[in-house]
Amino acid sequence: MHTLTPQTDLATDIDDVARLVNEDGERVADPELERWVADIDVAAVQGLYRDMTLVRRIDTEGVALQRQGQLGLWAPCQGQEGVQVGTARAFRADDFVFPSYREIGVQHVRGAKPADFVIAWRGEEHSTYNPYDINTATPQIIIGAQSLHAVGYAMGIQRDGTDQVAAAYFGDGASSQGDVNEAMIFASSFRSPVVFVCTNNQWAISEPVTVQAKFPIAGRAPGFGIPSMRIDGNDVLASLAAMRWALDHARSGKGPAFIEAVTYRMGPHTTSDDPTRYRHKEEVERWKRRDPIARIEALLRAQNAFGEDFQSDVAADADRLGAAVRAAALGAVSREPIGVFDHVYEEPHSALAEQRENFAAYLSGFATEAGTGAEAGR
Amino acid sequence: MTQLTMAKAINEGLRRAMTDDDRVLVMGEDIGKLGGVFRITDGLLDEFGAQRIVDTPLAEAGIMGAAVGLAFRGYRPVVEIQFDGFVYPAFDQIVCQVAKLHYRTRGNVKMPITIRIPWAGGVGAAEHHSESPEAYFVHTSGLRVVAVSNPQDAYIMLRQAIASDDPVVFFEPKRLYHSKGEVDLGADLADAAPMGLARIAREGSDVTLLTYGAQVATAMDAATAAEDEGISIEVIDLRSISPVDYRTVTASVRKTGRVVVTHEAAREAGVGAELIASVTEKCFNYLEAAPVRITGHDIPYPPAKLEKHHLPDLDRILDGVDRVLDRPNSMSGVREQ
Numbered sequence: 001m002h003t004l005t006p007q008t009d010l011a012t013d014i015d016d017v018a019r020l021v022n023e024d025g026e027r028v029a030d031p032e033l034e035r036w037v038a039d040i041d042v043a044a045v046q047g048l049y050r051d052m053t054l055v056r057r058i059d060t061e062g063v064a065l066q067r068q069g070q071l072g073l074w075a076p077c078q079g080q081e082g083v084q085v086g087t088a089r090a091f092r093a094d095d096f097v098f099p100s101y102r103e104i105g106v107q108h109v110r111g112a113k114p115a116d117f118v119i120a121w122r123g124e125e126h127s128t129y130n131p132y133d134i135n136t137a138t139p140q141i142i143i144g145a146q147s148l149h150a151v152g153y154a155m156g157i158q159r160d161g162t163d164q165v166a167a168a169y170f171g172d173g174a175s176s177q178g179d180v181n182e183a184m185i186f187a188s189s190f191r192s193p194v195v196f197v198c199t200n201n202q203w204a205i206s207e208p209v210t211v212q213a214k215f216p217i218a219g220r221a222p223g224f225g226i227p228s229m230r231i232d233g234n235d236v237l238a239s240l241a242a243m244r245w246a247l248d249h250a251r252s253g254k255g256p257a258f259i260e261a262v263t264y265r266m267g268p269h270t271t272s273d274d275p276t277r278y279r280h281k282e283e284v285e286r287w288k289r290r291d292p293i294a295r296i297e298a299l300l301r302a303q304n305a306f307g308e309d310f311q312s313d314v315a316a317d318a319d320r321l322g323a324a325v326r327a328a329a330l331g332a333v334s335r336e337p338i339g340v341f342d343h344v345y346e347e348p349h350s351a352l353a354e355q356r357e358n359f360a361a362y363l364s365g366f367a368t369e370a371g372t373g374a375e376a377g378r
Numbered sequence: 379m380t381q382l383t384m385a386k387a388i389n390e391g392l393r394r395a396m397t398d399d400d401r402v403l404v405m406g407e408d409i410g411k412l413g414g415v416f417r418i419t420d421g422l423l424d425e426f427g428a429q430r431i432v433d434t435p436l437a438e439a440g441i442m443g444a445a446v447g448l449a450f451r452g453y454r455p456v457v458e459i460q461f462d463g464f465v466y467p468a469f470d471q472i473v474c475q476v477a478k479l480h481y482r483t484r485g486n487v488k489m490p491i492t493i494r495i496p497w498a499g500g501v502g503a504a505e506h507h508s509e510s511p512e513a514y515f516v517h518t519s520g521l522r523v524v525a526v527s528n529p530q531d532a533y534i535m536l537r538q539a540i541a542s543d544d545p546v547v548f549f550e551p552k553r554l555y556h557s558k559g560e561v562d563l564g565a566d567l568a569d570a571a572p573m574g575l576a577r578i579a580r581e582g583s584d585v586t587l588l589t590y591g592a593q594v595a596t597a598m599d600a601a602t603a604a605e606d607e608g609i610s611i612e613v614i615d616l617r618s619i620s621p622v623d624y625r626t627v628t629a630s631v632r633k634t635g636r637v638v639v640t641h642e643a644a645r646e647a648g649v650g651a652e653l654i655a656s657v658t659e660k661c662f663n664y665l666e667a668a669p670v671r672i673t674g675h676d677i678p679y680p681p682a683k684l685e686k687h688h689l690p691d692l693d694r695i696l697d698g699v700d701r702v703l704d705r706p707n708s709m710s711g712v713r714e715q
Binding site for chain 2: 096098125126127130131132137138142145147148149150151152153154155156157158159160166178179182183185186189342343344345346347349350351352354
């Protein structure tokens with residue numbers, strides 16, 4: 001055995017990535033990615049542009065709603081629309097996706113409805129959609145935990161003998177978690193059809209990626225026996241292509257694949273965060289020039305595919321979605337107080353039934369004094 | 379009826395559950411060719427194959443998280459944690475995921491996971507191999523927690539746990555693995571007592587002695603010894619410690635007016651604390667004496683040569699019985715402060 005010595009401090013090299021559209025919106029060739037987007041015509045690129053614009057609108061509405069006191073919290077995804085939309089567009093409907101809380105674009109592409117983006121952040125419910133309706137798990141809050149769920153799901157796929165793929169999305173911070181590393185070991189050992197998407201947005205709240213990694217995160221996967229690709233996450237086309245490669249790899253029985261998408265969290269970690277305390281304005285400005293939506297706009301303009309009709313159509317679409325998201329938040333109705341007991345268990349539970357009964361009796365005590373107990377208990 | 383050890387009864391319970399439902403699979407460390415360090419899965423690899431008897435990497439969080447994913451996919455994973463003291467790396471997945479996913483998905487995603495844990499002390503084991511962590515799981519909403527005391531219950535309750543659509547933490551007392559008992563292998567789950575019901579292991583009229591797991595046998599010995607002194611102890615094997623069958627428990631306490639709880643786990647915020655608080659709330663006016671806990675000390679599990687001083691034995695239980703009966707020979711009464 002010889003000594004393996006990595007070159008260190010490459011983790012922040014944001015240019016050592018595969019891409020198909022550069023910062024100026026110019027189409028560039030990539031020998032590995034090219035064949036995975038051979039079928040993508042101008043209309044398809046327009047579709048990706050539309051998706052990203054809609055996702056940004058959902059995000060903008062989310063931030064505004066939080067500022068207006070309609071949501072308790074929001075985790076903005078601005079800047080990450082490229083990787084989210086590009087990778088998610090590569091899935092088949094019957095693949096199963098395990099996103100983190102910031103994957104607004106992934107949820108949108110998978111078919112989440114306007115209310116699905118705001119009801120949980122408003123604090124009404126922990127989740128809205130049934131994961132089986134859109135083959136997408138409830139977004140995970142615990143950092144990296146979902147990576148193992150994706151592997152377990154993929155182990156189930158193997159046992160069922162189908163050609164579906166499971167995927168997990170997590171961030172650069174999560175790459176330090178034991179769960180993510182264990183997930184890669186399980187996936188590799190069992191050769192499970194799972195794709196790991198590490199969205200390296202440079203920041204885990206206030207910690208720069210250099211706290212998590214001294215070597216590109218994609219470089220870890222081969223050590224687990226998993227092929228990986230490091231891409232420009234602000235390039236929606238590269239994201240689509242890389243994900244198609246990864247899904248094909250997993251679907252064809254070759255086991256897991258790993259993508260590190262290098263991108264940037266333009267906003268705060270959440271609406272409770274203040275990034276001015278830990279990062280420079282100049283850095284944010286630099287990344288603004290790499291915006292995933294602007295570069296596709298430039299690409300479409302160069303191809304004469306960004307006419308007024310298209311623009312106004314996308315804008316109208318975004319306005320409709322934005323209004324629907326807003327309406328869903330403003331129109332939300334809280335569950336009855338007694339509903340806090342719902343779904344703790346699937347089967348009858350004597351102790352909880354007793355607590356529920358006692359709480360119901362307590363609530364009904366208010367009914368005689370002022371209206372219904374439900375109102376008084378709120 | 380067949381004479382089986384508890385280890386064999388659990389083995390047969392797994393075999394039966396896997397035969398009845400092909401979505402059941404078992405995951406754990408060394409459970410394949412070796413048959414598990416306690417041989418609980420002996421023979422199952424040959425019978426069901428490596429797709430259903432899964433030797434996993436040595437990573438408990440990984441096993442538990444993968445089980446969650448399999449449950450998402452509609453499987454019913456049975457996870458073997460090799461030893462009680464090894465469950466902690468899986469704690470996050472158990473508490474944040476296994477216990478909560480049904481709630482946070484509003485019942486859309488079920489977590490029918492059975493977490494089998496070879497459990498507790500008395501076998502002279504190395505450090506971290508004799509722990510009683512049950513209170514952590516009892517305190518976690520969304521989980522059911524059971525502890526078995528005999529081969530018949532082990533056989534039936536394991537099958538019930540696996541058939542349950544809720545996650546169940548299933549504690550198997552290591553020191554009873556080789557103890558034998560009658561098992562009805564043909565038993566139909568439909569006829570069996572529900573997993574959540576306590577069992578009156580011995581009827582009595584003076585003192586209610588509440589316990590579970592391997593401590594049931596010690597409690598029975600104590601009851602036999604007390605009988606010689608004319609004291610009638612009712613021993614209740616709780617079987618399920620979350621939820622507790624308070625109907626059975628309070629009926630007994632109303633009859634006896636005196637309660638002793640015994641378990642191996644440490645005292646502070648333990649299962650005994652919850653039992654006594656609840657019993658006091660539910661039948662305060664029936665109590666003739668302050669309830670007493672006879673438990674392991676509030677210490678890390680001691681070295682094997684000293685464990686007999688930690689585990690509540692027959693004499694310590696009888697001392698507690700003396701205390702609730704206000705008999706003068708009590709040696710270790712809690713002084714009122």
